[in-house]
Amino acid sequence: MDIATIIGIVAAFGLMLMAILQGGGLGMFIDVPSMLIVFGGTIGVALINYPLADILGAVKVAKKTFLYQETSTNDLITQLIEFANKARKEGILSLQALIDSVDDQFLVKALQMAVDGQEPEDLKTMLNTEIEYIQDRHSKGAEIFLSLGTISPAMGMVGTLIGLVQMLQNMSDPSSIGPAMAVALLTTFYGAVIANILCNPMAGKLKTRSKSELLQKTIIVEGMGSILSGENPRIMEQKLHAFVAPSERESSFN
Structure with a gap:
């Protein structure tokens, strides 16, 4: 979490x-009318703008802002170096025994492809294609939340105009001015809260999570390609460290 x-x-x-x-x-x-205008209007406009499947998919992607557990990049590189050492000593088929102990499904797929005899370039091509589609899905989720962050203040403005019209049409009745003014101001308030506390920050967090996840998947692709090529683990580590800031690099070799 x-x-x-x-x-x-x-x-x-x-x-x-x-x-x-x-x-x-x-x-x-x-104020219930204000909520109906902003919340209902925002959802309605989003459904006009995006297919229902994309909206439901964005809800699933949004879970990453709460339930995402990030793996250390250095731990991932160390794990890949261990795989490289084992494959170098016992052969690539020895990695089959390690698949059940791996939690990352993308790494599991890469290991299975390696064990099944994929050529290094073919493995890289197939996994990079999957990364591209993962990136598209992540981008679409963040885009939807950015759109919600734009739509909700606009619906708040619509509610403000509705409230002002109601107020101006009933200036002769002082008792109606208060409720109409409440609708006018609260819709703007609700729209601002949805946009600036929920939707826009969640879109930003999703973009950050996506970059981190895609970086680790890219490291997996490069690492598994090196393992299949029979590259020296020390050289492989130096190659993978190119993805990590110098101050954060940890070597498996003393």
Whole structure:
């Protein structure tokens, strides 16, 4: 679980709630018509803009902002070096026994392809193609959340205009001015909260997660290609360290 995302959401909503309670009750910020305009309108416009399957897919991708467990790049490189040493001493087929102990499904696929006798270039081509489609799916998820972050303030503005029209049409009735003004202001408030506390930050976190995940998959592709080519593990490590900042590199060789 990504503790940073949880802390960020709790802090943002918690501080906002404290500010609201300092100035009065929470009830004055709850308005059903405003919620219908912003939440319902945002979902409706998103469904117009994207197929239903893409919207549901974005919800699944959004789980990465909460449930993503990142693997250390250095640990991954160390694991690949261990595979290289074993393949160099016992042959490439010896990696078959290690497949069940690997959690990363992309690495499992790469190992299985290596054991099945794929040529290094063919393995790289097939895995790089899969990486491209993974990147497309991740990009689409982040794009949808960015769109939601754009749509929700726009729907808030629509609600503001509705509230102002209602208020201006009933200026002769003082009792109707308050509810109409509440709709006008709260829709803008809801739209701003959805965009700036949820959708836009989640899109940013998804982009960061995608870059990290794709980097590790690229390391797997390069590492497995080196293993199939029979490359010296020390040289292979130097090649893979090119993907890691110099200050963060850890060598398996003393």
